[in-house]
Amino acid sequence: MTEHHPAADDVRPDDAVPVPPRRQTPLYRWLSAALLRIEARSRARGSRGTRLAARAVWSVVAAVGILLLVGPVINEPMGFDDYIEAAGTSDETWIARSFEADYTLVRDADGRLRMEVEERITAVFPDGADESGIERVIAGQYEGHDVRPTLVSAEFDGVSIEPEVRERGTRTEFFVDAGERLEGDHDLVLRYTLQDVAHAAFDESTRKWTDELEWDAFGPDWSHGSGSTTVSVTVPRDLVDAFARDPRAGLSWLLVSSSVELTADSETPETITYEVVTDQNLPPHSAYWFRMHFDPGTFAMPAPPILYWVMVVGPFVPLLAAALVLLLALAARAVAWGDARGRAWFVPQSQPDPDLPATVAARLWRAVGTAPLVRALADYQETLTTGPAQPKAKGLSRLWRRRRRERPEGDTGARRGAARRALVRELHRTGRVGNWPHAWREYLGAPAWRDTFRRGLRRVPAGFVRDNFAGTSLALPVLQLGLARQLSHQFPLSVYWWPVAVVALTTALGLAVLAIAYTARPLTRRGTFAREHLLGIRLFAEKTLVAERATLRDPLLPYAVMFAPPRRAAAIVRRAMDDAGVDRTVARDPALLGGGRIALRAGAVLLIVAAFALANLVPSPTVRPEEDAVFRGDVPGSYGMFVREFDADGVLERDADGGFTLAVEERLAVSISGSTSRVPQVMRQWTDRAEGVNTGLVVTSVTVDGEPVEFVTSRLEGKALLQTTMPDALEGEHDVVISYRLEDPVITSASGGEWHDEIRWTALNARWTFGWEGLLEFDMDTRVQVERVGVTLTVPAELADAATAVDALAYRQGWDFELREPDRVVRDGDTVSYVLTPEPDDDGDDLGLRLTFDEGALEEPDRAGAWLWNAWRDVPPAATVALSLLALAAGAVGIIRGSRLRPGVLRDVARWVAPAAAAATLPVFVWTTGDWSGDEPAFAVLVVCVLAAVAAAAWSLVATRAGRVAG
Numbered sequence: 001m002t003e004h005h006p007a008a009d010d011v012r013p014d015d016a017v018p019v020p021p022r023r024q025t026p027l028y029r030w031l032s033a034a035l036l037r038i039e040a041r042s043r044a045r046g047s048r049g050t051r052l053a054a055r056a057v058w059s060v061v062a063a064v065g066i067l068l069l070v071g072p073v074i075n076e077p078m079g080f081d082d083y084i085e086a087a088g089t090s091d092e093t094w095i096a097r098s099f100e101a102d103y104t105l106v107r108d109a110d111g112r113l114r115m116e117v118e119e120r121i122t123a124v125f126p127d128g129a130d131e132s133g134i135e136r137v138i139a140g141q142y143e144g145h146d147v148r149p150t151l152v153s154a155e156f157d158g159v160s161i162e163p164e165v166r167e168r169g170t171r172t173e174f175f176v177d178a179g180e181r182l183e184g185d186h187d188l189v190l191r192y193t194l195q196d197v198a199h200a201a202f203d204e205s206t207r208k209w210t211d212e213l214e215w216d217a218f219g220p221d222w223s224h225g226s227g228s229t230t231v232s233v234t235v236p237r238d239l240v241d242a243f244a245r246d247p248r249a250g251l252s253w254l255l256v257s258s259s260v261e262l263t264a265d266s267e268t269p270e271t272i273t274y275e276v277v278t279d280q281n282l283p284p285h286s287a288y289w290f291r292m293h294f295d296p297g298t299f300a301m302p303a304p305p306i307l308y309w310v311m312v313v314g315p316f317v318p319l320l321a322a323a324l325v326l327l328l329a330l331a332a333r334a335v336a337w338g339d340a341r342g343r344a345w346f347v348p349q350s351q352p353d354p355d356l357p358a359t360v361a362a363r364l365w366r367a368v369g370t371a372p373l374v375r376a377l378a379d380y381q382e383t384l385t386t387g388p389a390q391p392k393a394k395g396l397s398r399l400w401r402r403r404r405r406e407r408p409e410g411d412t413g414a415r416r417g418a419a420r421r422a423l424v425r426e427l428h429r430t431g432r433v434g435n436w437p438h439a440w441r442e443y444l445g446a447p448a449w450r451d452t453f454r455r456g457l458r459r460v461p462a463g464f465v466r467d468n469f470a471g472t473s474l475a476l477p478v479l480q481l482g483l484a485r486q487l488s489h490q491f492p493l494s495v496y497w498w499p500v501a502v503v504a505l506t507t508a509l510g511l512a513v514l515a516i517a518y519t520a521r522p523l524t525r526r527g528t529f530a531r532e533h534l535l536g537i538r539l540f541a542e543k544t545l546v547a548e549r550a551t552l553r554d555p556l557l558p559y560a561v562m563f564a565p566p567r568r569a570a571a572i573v574r575r576a577m578d579d580a581g582v583d584r585t586v587a588r589d590p591a592l593l594g595g596g597r598i599a600l601r602a603g604a605v606l607l608i609v610a611a612f613a614l615a616n617l618v619p620s621p622t623v624r625p626e627e628d629a630v631f632r633g634d635v636p637g638s639y640g641m642f643v644r645e646f647d648a649d650g651v652l653e654r655d656a657d658g659g660f661t662l663a664v665e666e667r668l669a670v671s672i673s674g675s676t677s678r679v680p681q682v683m684r685q686w687t688d689r690a691e692g693v694n695t696g697l698v699v700t701s702v703t704v705d706g707e708p709v710e711f712v713t714s715r716l717e718g719k720a721l722l723q724t725t726m727p728d729a730l731e732g733e734h735d736v737v738i739s740y741r742l743e744d745p746v747i748t749s750a751s752g753g754e755w756h757d758e759i760r761w762t763a764l765n766a767r768w769t770f771g772w773e774g775l776l777e778f779d780m781d782t783r784v785q786v787e788r789v790g791v792t793l794t795v796p797a798e799l800a801d802a803a804t805a806v807d808a809l810a811y812r813q814g815w816d817f818e819l820r821e822p823d824r825v826v827r828d829g830d831t832v833s834y835v836l837t838p839e840p841d842d843d844g845d846d847l848g849l850r851l852t853f854d855e856g857a858l859e860e861p862d863r864a865g866a867w868l869w870n871a872w873r874d875v876p877p878a879a880t881v882a883l884s885l886l887a888l889a890a891g892a893v894g895i896i897r898g899s900r901l902r903p904g905v906l907r908d909v910a911r912w913v914a915p916a917a918a919a920a921t922l923p924v925f926v927w928t929t930g931d932w933s934g935d936e937p938a939f940a941v942l943v944v945c946v947l948a949a950v951a952a953a954a955w956s957l958v959a960t961r962a963g964r965v966a967g
Contacts, residue, residue, distance in 0.1 A: 016345040032335030042464035058471025068482025087283040090225040111300035133177040141170040143199035146305040155189040205637025205678040210293040226282040232275040245728035249276040249290040318480035322509035329516040337520040342528035349536030358558035359448035369566035372442040376426040383416040424586040431567035434593030457527035469517035473510035480506040552580040604916035611920035615927035623930040628685040631771030640680030642784035643772035645669035662742040674731035682724040687762040692869030696743030762848035786840040800832035805852040810845030876928035884945035887917035891952030898959025918953035
């Protein structure tokens with residue numbers, strides 16, 4: 001076919017095939033148009049200057065991020081040393097000899113809460129204090145509400161004054177300037193109002209929503225010592241009727257805190273006044289607060305102010321900006337940096353373009369998977385004796401032309417043999433998963449890729465917009481990292497994971513934007529014309545079945561390979577070589593990663609991930625928590641209710657279906673503290689699974705002093721959890737009764753190689769004194785200790801006589817237990833009672849009883865649960881041993897054959913599987929032995945296995961390192 005130079009004004013032939021335009025979304029078109037306008041405006045003003053300005057702006061943003069990352073912490077919370085230092089230097093500023101604050105609550109016509117405040121402060125200026133005024137700091141933002149401190153009036157030493165009011169973001173400052181150095185005592189009176197100080201709050205201890213008013217009378221920055229302190233709160237009676245619980249007040253400093261219930265100090269027909277007074281000397285930065293809970297909906301809540309949203313959204317601004325920039329980059333890639341427009345049609349082409357070699361055409365077509373095969377096929381065709389199969393490659397790089405000139409002209413057979421071997425090797429690679437890294441390197445690294453730019457077929461976008469994309473992708477992650485560092489002083493990263501996740505996501509978005517901006521290589525107009533020519537060749541090849549009929553010498557064969565998927569392309573070349581009688585045998589390619597090697601390496605990586613996930617997400621069947629979460633105080637409301645006496649009476653009886661039910665009544669004599677920040681609740685945890693079988697624990701009722709209370713049940717740490725939801729603290733001594741039953745107390749288990757039925761009841765878990773003893777007030781005289789613990793199990797006499805063994809059980813390490821005889825056995829007519837009466841402070845073991853019977857004596861045997869439980873208990877040690885053996889076996893391959901191993905499956909086993917198995921052994925070992933003492937025989941065996949695995953993996957890596965392996 002005659003060479004054809006397309007132009008935009010070509011007349012479209014009748015047989016032309018239209019190229020449908022790529023339709024973009026309206027959003028992409030609008031964003032891209034905006035970017036183009038920005039780019040045009042930048043060039044109109046001087047592209048170089050605006051680009052330098054953009055780089056400067058993003059450099060400043062990055063510098064701010066670095067400053068936040070390594071510079072001082074903004075609003076850093078005070079640490080322990082700061083409190084101690086402030087207490088030691090309290091005489092360097094004025095001291096409040098007395099502080100009196102009167103608060104009056106008012107619900108306005110709109111249902112919103114207004115608080116009228118009058119403060120009377122007697123300030124003493126020591127000799128060491130060099131101050132001429134008094135500054136009072138009031139919170140301006142509280143729980144997402146703008147409380148708008150509004151000064152009404154002020155007096156200083158009996159004289160009316162107008163203090164300076166300073167609005168500083170989240171706080172308001174009232175500053176009284178005397179104009180001279182102050183000495184001795186001075187009286188300050190401030191009258192101001194606060195708006196919307198109540199907020200909706202969910203109490204984790206009561207599990208209820210309330211409208212909460214909690215206010216610190218000293219304010220957010222009280223750097224003064226205090227003598228006598230008095231706070232009074234006047235509440236209208238309609239708001240008193242809306243109390244969800246009794247109001248409280250308290251003080252705190254560092255780890256020291258105390259609170260009391262507010263009682264009415266004075267009353268009028270319309271209001272009730274509550275007052276709390278302390279004569280204790282309080283150090284600087286103390287908190288003196290009162291808290292009132294109202295029924296939900298008591299107050300109308302305002303919409304959050306703009307500052308609230310700034311504070312909430314502010315830490316995520318870099319992330320949101322990175323997401324927006326990513327959208328802009330995608331729009332630019334799709335439209336602004338899209339391929340240039342061509343003729344929008346093509347016709348069949350029977351000959352390649354003489355100025356477009358197949359290797360360059362493959363890059364133009366973006367045939368990544370087949371480009372190496374096209375290159376090898378084109379090289380082989382050049383060695384055929386009938387003349388060059390490809391047109392002369394004009395404009396190739398100097399290196400490429402030099403390599404062609406260096407080919408020995410006289411040794412055609414040697415060149416053809418080398419080209420054949422290269423072709424066969426690429427043929428074996430093409431279409432395989434492990435070939436893709438090589439294909440991409442060949443696609444981007446060969447001179448043909450660079451030649452597409454030298455020929456003007458592709459272009460590299462540049463300009464103001466691209467520079468901004470690069471700047472944002474680098475500056476925004478740095479800024480987000482700096483913000484995360486600042487937030488880490490407000491939210492511990494060991495507890496709150498989201499700052500780290502936000503940094504990771506922002507970084508990922510920045511890398512995506514950078515990749516989009518710097519990998520955009522759109523076609524030029526010439527490139528689009530060339531691609532339309534390739535579309536014509538493809539159409540001709542499809543109509544004439546070039547893939548099935550072309551010979552190895554056919555100049556269209558590389559194009560048929562280029563257009564086909566990788567596996568199909570390899571089949572086309574195999575068919576052509578077989579038709580030409582060309583040998584397709586070649587030496588093994590050690591650099592090729594086949595499916596087996598890829599799966600092996602991926603499996604090694606997944607093995608480590610699975611081991612850590614297992615150890616962190618799945619509770620180990622060989623490990624039990626040291627004590628209940630309610631004893632540790634980890635559940636809100638679990639602290640403050642102390643137990644003096646505990647009795648649990650269980651009665652085993654038959655149900656209507658002929659089975660057995662264990663009904664239990666627990667009686668607790670408790671003392672409830674009135675100085676806790678949360679409402680103390682009745683909480684209990686039970687081990688309700690025996691040998692992995694659910695015994696069906698159901699709580700039926702909870703009463704306090706004979707009155708039923710609401711409760712919820714759930715599961716925590718593999719145990720049943722009971723939590724009452726009493727709305728208010730019941731300070732003082734009370735009697736608590738908990739009734740529950742085990743609906744399926746009978747299990748089938750095996751011990752000593754024999755199967756049997758048993759009834760196992762764990763009445764009380766270990767470490768009860770840890771949560772049941774404490775101080776009612778901040779005074780050792782109010783300490784409550786456990787005085788008595790008793791457990792009784794009553795069974796019918798015929799069952800007691802049929803039992804083969806009756807034992808008290810105590811769990812030790814893991815789920816294993818030791819057996820002993822009950823403390824007492826009482827036979828009373830038709831019943832027998834087994835009694836446990838441990839010392840109150842002997843809480844190292846669980847309290848429970850086990851009755852053993854012959855298999856099938858109580859119920860139809862069901863061994864499935866026991867089988868599954870025993871198998872699951874064997875999983876952790878078995879997994880540790882199995883991983884160790886895998887590491888040893890894989891390491892042995894490298895150790896024995898290290899100097900002789902060549903790249904392949906066996907070397908991957910030695911260098912991938914052995915280290916991965918050894919690394920996976922470590923978390924599984926910790927998961928298995930988390931609460932073992934180290935005296936267990938199995939512990940020593942597992943330690944030896946782990947050490948052997950690590951040693952074998954290290955030895956294997958050394959033996960097979962690159963310096964010791966040739967090839």
